Amino acid sequence: MNNILRMLAQRISLGVLTLFIVSIIIFLAVSMLPGDAAQAILGQAATPDTIEILRKQLGLDLPAHTRYLTWLSSIVQGDFGTSIGNGREISEVIGVRFFNTIFLAAFAACISVPLALVLGILAALYRNSYYDRTVNALTLTSISTPEFFVAYILILYVSVKTGWFPSLANVHADTGFFERLEKTFLPAVTLTLVSVAYMMRMTRAAIINLLSSSYIEMASLKGMKRLRIITHHALPNAWAPIINVIVLNLAYLIVGVVVVEVVFVYPGLGQLLVDAVQRRDMPVVQACCLIFAATYVSLNLIADILSILTNPRLLHPK
């Protein structure tokens, strides 16, 4: 257990360093974009005079490193600052959006992870059967189709033609839980369709890989049922790669769904980030990117810990 704690400490400090580096890169990248927040706010209506005044009001006339250090010192104290675009507290703006993003990701994961595992185990069980091939073909098709297209197809058949589910997922802070589930159903299904293939194929491959090992052969020689062999003997040893791919997909569900958000008008973090980049709203861009980076870092950490916990050889090294 000690080595897990040691790894945890090590990885968390590395994670913090990663976040720091990410924040510098983001700051530089946004600074390199043409124009700044003052120009973006005034848009076509900008005149050199008003841009200058607005820059002063927003503190954009200060040199870049001063702005970065000011931002860094407040973030260390847990203060995300205020949005340049509309002066709102970032923690407030992001709070609701972050909850929405997590809700959708969790909803999609609740459908896709069990589905992928079951489909993958069955595919390994009935390897090379018609079932196996059909599932493979279907999941590969859905993963090869762009998300927005999957979304449009779903909207056309399940929303426009039949009216079963709403095509708009515009949830508010006061939307009830079941209404929220109904409104986010189509986006969640879209995300399921585009993410299930990886997990399902990894499950199948990891199990099939083990099926040729000698202890499995032994088990089948003893006359065990195939399903029992897979669930009791193969699966426990296959968890590590499966967990890794599941966690990577969870990260995708949180950080990579802006296209789905746009199509379903879902107020998540992705849309906020895109808006903030367009308006050069640096504090918001930074906050979003840090959340995304932190998501990746912590999910990877969780994946590593879980793979150690599921593997006795790693858990009790000699």
Add this chain to the structure above:
Amino acid sequence: MKPFDKLVRSLNKGEISRRDFLQKASALGLASAIPASLMSSNALAGGPKRGGHLRVATVQGSSTDKLDPIFLSSGHTNFLWYSMHGQLTEILPDGQLAPQIAESFEPGADPSEWIFKLRKGIEFHNGQALTAEDVIASLERHRGEASASAMKSFMEEVESITKDGNHVVKMKLKSASVDFPVILSASSLSILPSSNGKIEQFDVGCGAYILESFEPGQHSKLKRNPNHFMSNRAFVDSAEILTIADATARLNALVTGAVDVIGDVDSTSADRLARKSSINVLDVVSTQHYTFPMRTDLGPFDNNHVRMALKLSIDRDDVLDKVLSGHGLVGNDHPISPANRYYNHELEQRVFDPEKAKWHLKQAGLSKLQVELSASDGLYAGAVDTTVLFSEHAKQSGIEITPKRVPDDGYWSDVWLKHPWCASYWSGRPTEDWMFTQGYSASSNWNETYWKNEKFNNLLVAARAEIDDSKRRDMYFEMQAICRDDGGSVIHAFANHISANTNNVGVPDTVAGNWEFDGYKLIERWWMTG
């Protein structure tokens, strides 16, 4: 096909209603050409009804939008301000100017002074009474050293704003301007409640609707203001403005009944959408136009023969047909639309003429011409397609136009006013003076062609102060002609505002074309029928 024939065809195919037809035909100035058999309208049934909840989806709106009207954040906030705030004046659906918060307005000794008498008894949503002080505090924010207002260049024309009692505001201008009251109808110049000469509350106004909630980039919720100072408007009990940026999502929302009205229907979807019996597509002739401004301060565009050659090398009808699917009108290389008051209908329409273009090139001492044209699809749907079409047309005059696709992001700061030739658009302005001053006067920051025509600029100043209507008309007619024959912009099309609504929405007979959504006043002008 001529615009009128196109209208008749659309009517016969049932693509547009009689009402739309009449509206568009009269905008074309062709009302007298309408056959009597078409005039028996049965589309109009009953007047506005009170009650109901109206949901409108707009393409614009960003999560960084701010409630303060000093910033022109987006179409969403513009819409919101016209719904929740009042302005001194208002542009009516037929394009006429009317007093709003002002009970009346009139010039002083000459049009360099304007006197606004305010209505008595107006209350803000928080119960505070509206006085001349609120008007002054609201307008003063847009001028002076520290102001970052988008309306600053207009309000700088104001020398002083003073009050005379609690209900009279006097504005002294630096020079005479007959159209000055029109500018006070802008949403940025909304009147907000003040305390001690300062504006601190931005979610309170005196308009027909009270703001209930505002989520930037998502939605605004409004409910009717029971104490509104004007009658015969504000029919729905409550309303919602939603931002739906994705065009397909917007169409789906309308088709599935999640919203009642959508804006920015692209012209290719409009005809297909109109075939659905439950949906009505509304095409409104507007002042919105697409331009290709050439920098007249740079070669080769400093030579008017080159500019003329390019103006003659675009097949406007083809662009209107292919890019706008006919939902618009061809432009005549000046920014004044048939929806404007002094539109010069006597001016001959410029047509595609490669031979004449070649002649102009020859006069410029060129046998052929190679130019680059920058555009981005973020400007308007089909901007890049238009440049490609243009380059095909121009080949016939021996001109090689290289369409250059540039990023949408940062277009206004890095491409517009910078590249020698690029695509641009204007939502248009309600008055000739406003449009010409902003886009074509030598001193404007947005003179996108860097055009400095002395005669034009003199006429502009003279027309601004001219009280005699027919003399003003002649001046604006002449300016349109100068702009057309010497100006730096190829203005090939006016695009209609296309919106779509479900059948349970009541639409007035006349819909304003100064902005989309009935001049952004749809929520207080439209109603629910069922």
